[in-house]
Amino acid sequence: MKIGVFVCHCGSNIAGTVDTARVAKAAMEFPEVTFASDTMYACSEPGQDAIVEAIREKGLDGVVVASCTPRMHEPTFRRTVERAGLNRYMFEMANIREHVSWIGKDMEANTNKAIDLTRIAAEKLRRNQPLHPKQFEINKRVLVVGGGVAGIQAALDCADGDREVVLVEKSSTIGGKMAKLDKTFPTVDCSSCILGPKMVDVAQHPKITLYAMSEVEEIGGYVGNFEVKIRKKPAYVNWDLCTGCGLCMEKCPAKKSTDYFNERLGKTTAINIPFPQAIPKKAVIDPDFCRKFTKGKCDVCAKLCPTKAVDFEQQEEFVTEQVGAIVAATGYDVFDISKYGEYGGGRLPDVITSLQYERLLSASGPTGGHVKRPSDGREPKTVVFVQCVGSRDKSVGRPYCSGFCCMYTAKQAILTKDHIPDSDSYVFYMDIRAPGKMYDEFTRRAMEEYGTQYVRGRVSMIYPKGDKYVVRGADTLLGTQVEMEADLVVLAAGAEAAVGAPQLAEKLRISYDTYGFYMESHPKLRPVETNTAGVYLAGACQGPKDIPASVAQGSAAASKVLAMFAKDKLENDPVISMVDINRCIGCGKCIQVCPFGAVKEVDFRGQPKAEVIETVCQGCGICTATCPQGAIQLSHFTDNQILAEVNALCQP
Amino acid sequence: MSALNQNELRIIGFLCNWCSYGGADTAGVGRFSQPTDLRIIRVPCSGRINPLFIGRALLNGADGVLVSGCHPRDCHYAEGNFYARRRLEMFQRLLSTMGIDPKRFEYTWVSASEGQRWQTVVTKFTEQIHELGPAPRFGAFQDQNPVVETKC
Numbered sequence: 140m141k142i143g144v145f146v147c148h149c150g151s152n153i154a155g156t157v158d159t160a161r162v163a164k165a166a167m168e169f170p171e172v173t174f175a176s177d178t179m180y181a182c183s184e185p186g187q188d189a190i191v192e193a194i195r196e197k198g199l200d201g202v203v204v205a206s207c208t209p210r211m212h213e214p215t216f217r218r219t220v221e222r223a224g225l226n227r228y229m230f231e232m233a234n235i236r237e238h239v240s241w242i243g244k245d246m247e248a249n250t251n252k253a254i255d256l257t258r259i260a261a262e263k264l265r266r267n268q269p270l271h272p273k274q275f276e277i278n279k280r281v282l283v284v285g286g287g288v289a290g291i292q293a294a295l296d297c298a299d300g301d302r303e304v305v306l307v308e309k310s311s312t313i314g315g316k317m318a319k320l321d322k323t324f325p326t327v328d329c330s331s332c333i334l335g336p337k338m339v340d341v342a343q344h345p346k347i348t349l350y351a352m353s354e355v356e357e358i359g360g361y362v363g364n365f366e367v368k369i370r371k372k373p374a375y376v377n378w379d380l381c382t383g384c385g386l387c388m389e390k391c392p393a394k395k396s397t398d399y400f401n402e403r404l405g406k407t408t409a410i411n412i413p414f415p416q417a418i419p420k421k422a423v424i425d426p427d428f429c430r431k432f433t434k435g436k437c438d439v440c441a442k443l444c445p446t447k448a449v450d451f452e453q454q455e456e457f458v459t460e461q462v463g464a465i466v467a468a469t470g471y472d473v474f475d476i477s478k479y480g481e482y483g484g485g486r487l488p489d490v491i492t493s494l495q496y497e498r499l500l501s502a503s504g505p506t507g508g509h510v511k512r513p514s515d516g517r518e519p520k521t522v523v524f525v526q527c528v529g530s531r532d533k534s535v536g537r538p539y540c541s542g543f544c545c546m547y548t549a550k551q552a553i554l555t556k557d558h559i560p561d562s563d564s565y566v567f568y569m570d571i572r573a574p575g576k577m578y579d580e581f582t583r584r585a586m587e588e589y590g591t592q593y594v595r596g597r598v599s600m601i602y603p604k605g606d607k608y609v610v611r612g613a614d615t616l617l618g619t620q621v622e623m624e625a626d627l628v629v630l631a632a633g634a635e636a637a638v639g640a641p642q643l644a645e646k647l648r649i650s651y652d653t654y655g656f657y658m659e660s661h662p663k664l665r666p667v668e669t670n671t672a673g674v675y676l677a678g679a680c681q682g683p684k685d686i687p688a689s690v691a692q693g694s695a696a697a698s699k700v701l702a703m704f705a706k707d708k709l710e711n712d713p714v715i716s717m718v719d720i721n722r723c724i725g726c727g728k729c730i731q732v733c734p735f736g737a738v739k740e741v742d743f744r745g746q747p748k749a750e751v752i753e754t755v756c757q758g759c760g761i762c763t764a765t766c767p768q769g770a771i772q773l774s775h776f777t778d779n780q781i782l783a784e785v786n787a788l789c790q791p
Numbered sequence: 792m793s794a795l796n797q798n799e800l801r802i803i804g805f806l807c808n809w810c811s812y813g814g815a816d817t818a819g820v821g822r823f824s825q826p827t828d829l830r831i832i833r834v835p836c837s838g839r840i841n842p843l844f845i846g847r848a849l850l851n852g853a854d855g856v857l858v859s860g861c862h863p864r865d866c867h868y869a870e871g872n873f874y875a876r877r878r879l880e881m882f883q884r885l886l887s888t889m890g891i892d893p894k895r896f897e898y899t900w901v902s903a904s905e906g907q908r909w910q911t912v913v914t915k916f917t918e919q920i921h922e923l924g925p926a927p928r929f930g931a932f933q934d935q936n937p938v939v940e941t942k943c
Contacts, residue, residue, distance in 0.1 A: 208812075208816045208819070209833070210808070210812065210813060210816055211816075234816075234831070236819065237815065237816040237818075237819025237820060238815055238816075238819055238831055239827075241819040241820065241822055242818060242819050242822070242823065242824050242825045242827075242910075243824060243825065243826075243827045244824070245827060248798075248799065248827040249827060251799075251827075252827050252830065255830050256830060256831075259830070259832065641864075641865075644865070645864055645865070645869075648866075648867060648868070648869055650809065650810065650861070650865055650867070650902060650903060650904075651865065652902070652904040653902075653904065653905070658902075658903060658904060670809055670867060671867065714835070732874060734868055734869040734870045734871070735868075735869075757868060758835055759835055759836040759838055759839060759867075759868035759871050760834070760835050760836060760838065760839030761836065761838035761839065761868065761870075761871050761874055763839060763841070764838060764839055764840060764841045764874070764878070765874070773835070773839065776834060776835055776839060778841060778843070781832065781834065781841075781844055782843075782844065782847060784832050785803065785832070785844055785847050785848045785851070786847070786851065788801065788803055788830050788832075788848070788853070789801060789803070789847075789848050789851035789852045789853045790851065790852065
């Protein structure tokens with residue numbers, strides 16, 4: 140075998156702390172290395188051309204590039220060697236940037252380490268085999284999980300691309316958080332007026348199948364061929380019959396049910412349609428409050444319903460859908476303000492979250508759009524907004540900025556003045572973060588045109604005094620302590636990962652960060668892909684996002700899905716396990732441990748043997764480590780290859 | 792160990808591609824400086840790691856071996872790290888019978904976003920190995936047990 144080694148400078152990124160020429164020189168001493176050079180940028184066009192030229196001129200049959208992480212440029216260089224006529228798997232990378240030059244400044248130690256890493260790459264390459272992908276058919280349907288604005292956008296774009304879409308939403312209506320908002324910044328446009336038509340489009344689109352009141356139970360399969368089990372939760376109303384007339388809501392005697400849509404402000408009926416624009420506009424019974432469930436009697440709604448849709452016996456149902464791609468758009472949830480005991484959230488009735496305030500402002504909210512204090516229904520004359528409640532605060536485990544709170548607080552201050560012209564608004568802030576088109580101008584308007592008083596500082600405590608609340612905090616610009624009396628306090632609660640997000644991630648086999656937000660494939664260049672092929676991200680499930688960013692991501696995820704569906708067949712990754720039939724003793728241990736069911740038992744001349752289903756195998760190698768015979772080997776990561784790497788590093 | 796610096800010890804890392812290798816990349820991108828002793832071998836999943844690899848490394852002169860995978864329940868392959876945990880936990884208990892200080896081997900979980908955590912893990916483990924000093928050499932283990940290459 141003739142191996143060529145290319146050591147990249149990456150400008151000064153590597154060459155700054157690694158003697159690349161010495162690495163190349165040392166590589167010439169490795170077994171079977173016949174060519175080695177250092178190059179300015181291996182990934183650049185001239186850099187790649189030099190590799191192609193060397194392969195052709197020197198007759199190389201394997202290439203090692205010592206440069207950045209293979210997670211970055213392995214596909215690039217695989218294409219390069221393929222261009223020169225080699226099999227793309229006759230290539231190895233040594234990571235001498237992220238794992239060497241960027242983490243230490245000692246030139247001598249770094250160079251030695253780079254030589255070692257190049258050596259193990261060459262040793263592995265000596266044992267590489269050409270691998271060839273197999274083609275498989277794909278199912279061109281897409282599953283979108285979550286019916287907020289990001290999921291709606293992704294679903295509509297895929298459906299407009301003529302693909303069948305399955306949209307799963309856990310609550311009884313789509314719309315997500317945006318449906319709860321009164322207005323949107325910075326245009327002060329009516330939220331439900333701009334979202335409503337999109338929701339209707341979802342309901343009417345012939346390509347979209349909507350499962351509301353449903354959750355993803357299980358996901359099996361792989362890119363192009365996922366099998367999804369969906370759990371339809373009982374609504375206790377037959378939705379095929381329900382017309383959404385709302386007669387049941389008018390007569391329901393259980394009028395003290397928790398109003399989840401209105402963020403627990405006010406009460407609603409046990410059978411209810413959350414809001415007038417709900418899609419699907421169907422009634423749902425809350426069994427925690429319905430008298431039929433709590434007391435065993437009351438059939439008011441069942442008797443009244445003109446279509447006899449009420450069905451107290453309804454059970455959960457399971458449906459299975461076959462799809463080829465999945466878009467996760469599960470959004471976010473609002474930080475639990477009761478974690479700040481000193482602010483009295485959840486304890487003091489007039490200390491509310493920003494989303495609750497949004498419902499107070501909304502004409503479809505519990506007060507019909509009149510801002511009233513939850514405690515006594517009085518119109519507040521002084522409203523204090525406290526920002527960064529559950530954002531940028533390590534003490535509650537939320538060190539990140541939620542991004543949109545500065546903007547919605549400015550919007551809410553403006554709307555407060557519109558609703559109650561003789562009111563005063565105060566905003567306690569840490570910094571005003573308003574990057575975006577017309578965003579900063581909008582916050583300036585809140586201050587200059589609407590007279591909102593911005594106080595830079597944190598609030599230390601909020602306590603009741605008479606029928607008012609004292610907000611005590613610091614004004615760090617004046618360097619004084621401030622106390623003001625407020626009628627209503629709105630806490631700008633930050634965004635956190637949706638409840639159940641990690642559990643869904645485990646079903647999707649995608650990663651999530653410490654806070655439960657889903658990890659994208661690359662933070663800059665692959666923002667909507669995940670590391671699991673065929674699974675894409677849209678909206679705030681990946682991190683807090685405002686509406687335009689969520690919509691953009693929804694469209695981006697849809698375009699990725701459509702691009703994938705433009706092909707009729709996909710190629711599998713040939714890094715999969717292979718069975719040596721002579722060594723296999725048919726014990727079946729590999730079949731037991733495979734998480735994907737990719738190994739099956741076959742009969743070979745009357746003896747049981749293992750066989751790998753090539754398109755199902757994901758290449759984890761759990762079977763390889765389990766096999767007592769070493770008979771099943773993960774190609775490209777065989778025992779011999781890894782041991783060769785170990786031996787290259789450890790010689791007694 | 793031709794290229795070994797005087798002050799360094801031989802530490803081998805086995806990292807899963809999806810979480811810990813990514814975490815080590817994140818640490819690099821974030822310029823979280825680390826001791827240079829560690830040499831990383833990339834494997835697809837911590838469940839791919841055969842204790843044989845670690846044993847071979849330790850018997851053949853490695854002063855320490857570090858294994859890192861995805862956090863439990865966050866495995867790219869659903870359950871690979873659970874198999875790894877069982878295997879490695881058991882293997883760690885066997886080390887002393889092999890005449891190897893169990894402190895020379897450690898396994899941990901680092902996700903792709905935890906660059907800073909990776910820095911801490913590497914720094915602490917390297918310090919731990921330096922406190923133990925170079926591993927006693929076992930002589931020519933390789934000669935008594937030649938590596939038989941099998942065709943796979």
